Amino acid sequence: MFTDLSPKYHPLTVETVPAYVRSRPELSSIFRSDDDIESVEVGDGNLNLVFKVWAKADPERTVVLKQALPYLRLVGDSWPLPTDRARIEAAALEAESRLCPQHTPKVYFYDPDLYLIAMQNLNHHIIMRKGLIQGIKYPLFAEHIGLFLARTLAYTSDLVLDFRTKKLEVMRFTNPELCKITEDLVFTEPYRKTERNRFHPEIEPQVLALQADDSLRVQVAQMKEKFMTHAQALIHGDLHTGSIMINQTETYAIDPEFAFYGPMGFDVGAVIGNLFLSYASHEVRTKDPDARADFRKYLTDTVLQLWKVFEREFSKVWADVDSINMPKGYQEDYMLRVLQDSAGLGACKMMRRVIGLAGVEDIRGIENVTDRSIAASLALNIGQALIMNRREIRTIEELVEVATGCRPSYPWKA
Numbered sequence: 001m002f003t004d005l006s007p008k009y010h011p012l013t014v015e016t017v018p019a020y021v022r023s024r025p026e027l028s029s030i031f032r033s034d035d036d037i038e039s040v041e042v043g044d045g046n047l048n049l050v051f052k053v054w055a056k057a058d059p060e061r062t063v064v065l066k067q068a069l070p071y072l073r074l075v076g077d078s079w080p081l082p083t084d085r086a087r088i089e090a091a092a093l094e095a096e097s098r099l100c101p102q103h104t105p106k107v108y109f110y111d112p113d114l115y116l117i118a119m120q121n122l123n124h125h126i127i128m129r130k131g132l133i134q135g136i137k138y139p140l141f142a143e144h145i146g147l148f149l150a151r152t153l154a155y156t157s158d159l160v161l162d163f164r165t166k167k168l169e170v171m172r173f174t175n176p177e178l179c180k181i182t183e184d185l186v187f188t189e190p191y192r193k194t195e196r197n198r199f200h201p202e203i204e205p206q207v208l209a210l211q212a213d214d215s216l217r218v219q220v221a222q223m224k225e226k227f228m229t230h231a232q233a234l235i236h237g238d239l240h241t242g243s244i245m246i247n248q249t250e251t252y253a254i255d256p257e258f259a260f261y262g263p264m265g266f267d268v269g270a271v272i273g274n275l276f277l278s279y280a281s282h283e284v285r286t287k288d289p290d291a292r293a294d295f296r297k298y299l300t301d302t303v304l305q306l307w308k309v310f311e312r313e314f315s316k317v318w319a320d321v322d323s324i325n326m327p328k329g330y331q332e333d334y335m336l337r338v339l340q341d342s343a344g345l346g347a348c349k350m351m352r353r354v355i356g357l358a359g360v361e362d363i364r365g366i367e368n369v370t371d372r373s374i375a376a377s378l379a380l381n382i383g384q385a386l387i388m389n390r391r392e393i394r395t396i397e398e399l400v401e402v403a404t405g406c407r408p409s410y411p412w413k414a
């Protein structure tokens with residue numbers, strides 16, 4: 001089904017990692033030949049093996065090895081996946097590092113035989129989703145990720161690339177099987193009965209109502225069409241808060257294996273949608289009303305600020321764009337369409353995390369089933385409101401207003 005595996009391919013293990021890293025000249029400035037090397041496999045994502053590797057004598061001499069498996073780890077070898085995604089991820093990291101090095105992990109090398117990327121171990125950072133669950137605020141996140149989004153999206157779009165380069169880049173980043181995962185898991189399966197959906201039974205009445213709502217399904221179909229046909233820029237393709245490594249001073253976007261030329265709003269919306277998933281989860285995770293209001297203000301301020309930074313940085317690119325072919329009003333129209341796409345695509349990213357195969361800890365990690373149902377119901381209502389109202393949204397303030405106007409429907413009214 002996919003191109004044959006390289007004859008040298010074999011999945012690494014903690015036993016084989018030390019010899020492998022010693023064999024790589026690109027790592028000779030990190031590991032010495034007589035180093036005692038330790039490693040642990042930490043891949044808690046859905047797709048790959050991930051090893052943290054360090055010198056026993058000095059844990060700061062460290063790398064991460066990320067290796068593609070030829071099947072989907074979340075499901076097993078019944079779901080084959082192309083290892084070519086590792087090449088795409090390495091190429092996307094290279095592009096992101098050129099455009100925004102301060103928010104992209106350093107890559108030491110890509111090994112095309114093992115479909116493996118050796119990269120910076122962000123060992124002083126945590127996955128942002130885990131921090132948000134604990135109620136940790138990241139005051140620099142909006143500035144950092146707004147810049148990352150603006151630079152990676154604007155500089156890979158037709159606004160900047162010449163006609164030929166753009167088409168060649170679209171070819172280089174063609175990523176059909178991973179796009180198909182998104183098409184199925186984000187835009188199709190949550191809205192129909194399928195065995196792969198994973199919502200918990202208490203929330204079923206709301207899920208069934210969504211699945212029976214043709215006006216909603218038309219909007220979702222439009223978003224799917226946009227995802228499949230709008231080759232606007234090189235997008236990360238999976239920029240949820242689990243793909244952000246962060247601390248109080250630094251932010252890194254990791255894991256761009258779903259990268260391809262798609263709509264900018266899919267990345268911007270992924271960030272916004274995941275901040276609203278956190279917002280929904282703190283409906284029950286933070287019991288004290290003042291603390292809840294305070295954390296929610298942080299989340300909504302972050303959404304407002306990240307869009308403003310995105311617009312500010314993107315406008316620097318507009319200033320350099322050839323104005324001869326640029327009718328008056330086109331820039332405003334373009335940015336408004338990105339905002340409205342972000343609302344609609346971000347909404348789909350929220351709803352799939354409640355209904356579909358791959359959930360998020362923010363919601364699915366809530367142990368008490370009543371609490372989980374309240375948070376899930378609120379997340380679905382925010383998603384539904386954002387997608388249904390997206391064409392009326394003209395500013396980021398209006399987007400936030402639509403989301404914060406939502407309440408959970410659970411417990412169901414008699």
Ligand code: SR1
Pocket residue numbers: 046072074181182185238357358
């Ligand atoms: C089956 S793969 C499930 C999800 O994991 C990735 O992070 C993507 O979001 C994908 O949809």
Ligand code: MG
Pocket residue numbers: 045046238243255
């Ligand atoms: Mg990932």
